[in-house]
Amino acid sequence: MAEEFSLTEMNRADPANMTDMMRKHTPVLDVPDEVKAGVPFAIALKVGGIEGVEHPNLLGHWINWVDLYAGDRLLGRTEFAPVVSHPETTLHIALDESATLRAVAYCNLHGVWEATKAVAAR
């Protein structure tokens, strides 16, 4: 990525070349690698804070929302007001089959940011 971020394309962190822009915008999915099919489990979602680099949450610049998908299917959206000091949430879901979970966060100044995590359901 030539620019630090895009306002029109999906932004993704480059693990080999993490910038502070990536550290504070990238969603973090705390989820097991493997779950039991059909049995609910917790997904802790937060945005930013990687290596201690937190995103500001101020009037005029904040994480507006984070969505959780299984593949292309939207499972849930959490919206935040700028007074929320740490944009994080926990969802409980059950998977009938293995899936790639995707978290997509939106910063009003720096666009949409995605992180993915494969979860095996057995």
Ligand SMILES: [Fe+2]
């Ligand atoms: Fe931002």
